[in-house]
Amino acid sequence: MREAPIGVFDSGVGGLTVLKALAAELPREHFVYLGDTARLPYGTKSPETVARYAVQAAEALSEYGVKCLVIACNTASSVGLPAIRARVSAMPVVGVIEPGAEAACAASKSGHIAVIATEGTVRGGAYQEAILRLRGRARVIALPTQLFVALAEEGLYEGPIAESVARHYLDPLFHHSKVGDPHASPDTLVLGCTHFPMLTGAIRATVGPAITIVDSAATTAKAVRDTLDRESLTRREGEGTTRFLATDSAERFARIGSRFLERPIDPEEVELVDL
């Protein structure tokens, strides 16, 4: 099983930010990445629908003989993890919420943590629950910032539009502190959607230098490494490879995905699959 690939699942190309962190942390591993581009976005859909789609994707990936499954989509992690674990019970399944919550709790001094995410992730409440499980006295504010997804997909990471959208969402959260009231604003901001790391510059420009911005990609990669070590599944030598599967439009996957992965993807590399 050590030689088997790791399955990585996302609703589209956003999870490629997680794949990038995984490949950096685990350069010897093979990866099969599946983006459900025919049915994206998950972020505005109901929990039942997202869970059903996520289980179908997990089943499809398990047919590629994967040894471990990474749910690199916050919305699917938020509402689909129990259903996926029940369905592919033979292998470890790692989501992005727990690692993101751990990183936030470790980073926050005041215990006041903000999470920005899709509508579905915020409504699902998984970040809020995961943070409060780890740090019972934390104050968590979760805010849907749906336009960030569209901006990232359009490649509008910086400039006046990205910054005015960031101010629209984040100014009310971060700029109401009074003098002598150090706990009024969160000190930590969790990027609870895999699209959002692309917009870190515009977000940073809005919240200022004092806020810790937490991206769950790096901590998820470490959680996957720990899981493989614990289960004696780590590949020991050789160089890893990556295979791309998408449920629609190889051209768009390659074009937009290249930016998220920060390396060119050839449309010929992307295999179309039906779920």
Add this chain to the structure above:
Amino acid sequence: MREAPIGVFDSGVGGLTVLKALAAELPREHFVYLGDTARLPYGTKSPETVARYAVQAAEALSEYGVKCLVIACNTASSVGLPAIRARVSAMPVVGVIEPGAEAACAASKSGHIAVIATEGTVRGGAYQEAILRLRGRARVIALPTQLFVALAEEGLYEGPIAESVARHYLDPLFHHSKVGDPHASPDTLVLGCTHFPMLTGAIRATVGPAITIVDSAATTAKAVRDTLDRESLTRREGEGTTRFLATDSAERFARIGSRFLERPIDPEEVELVDL
């Protein structure tokens, strides 16, 4: 058959702008509106996938005994109309592209027409073809303006964000005319996506007062009335009703759809269906 409802199909809530025009033009008709909210948006998906989804939706609506089908989604009209007509050959099917193209050709003096739409509609080329069929010497520029969809769904119709996005897309098209070169800019702008009428204010602020903005909702409603008259299918008396079907999330359909329809929709009114 006169008493039968008219089926209206869209990928989500955008088509409610068309339903509003239909209900104003045909107040005696009953409508069944189906929004495929589980699989939206169609605008970034491949033609094959959109056509497959549209045919499934048309089949579902035909089970409600509809006498006529309106494809109130530009992307589905653009790539799915022949497949839908082949599948539900017993009834008239009206899309939004032809009526929009007719209105644009009638409105344009210079024959230089710009179309803004989703990626899928632009790539499909149906607007460009329909305009050139009607007016062979027209110059047509089609531009994908994907962020307008997200802005409309977020309710950000006006204000600095909507205006900066409008300038981002439209300034290059409308502000490069030189003195003495009256044909350099289009004189007519087609809103080739049912979401875009919500942003007319921000678009108007960018293109200025001299440009004719064409929205296909009103001309589509007239095309439907003509079709019903021609086929002797027009309902003669009584007041019309509307029934809402969605494939996901009745709550979101009601919340966002109310803005598009400009009347409150109760989540209880929205029936969930599976395609």
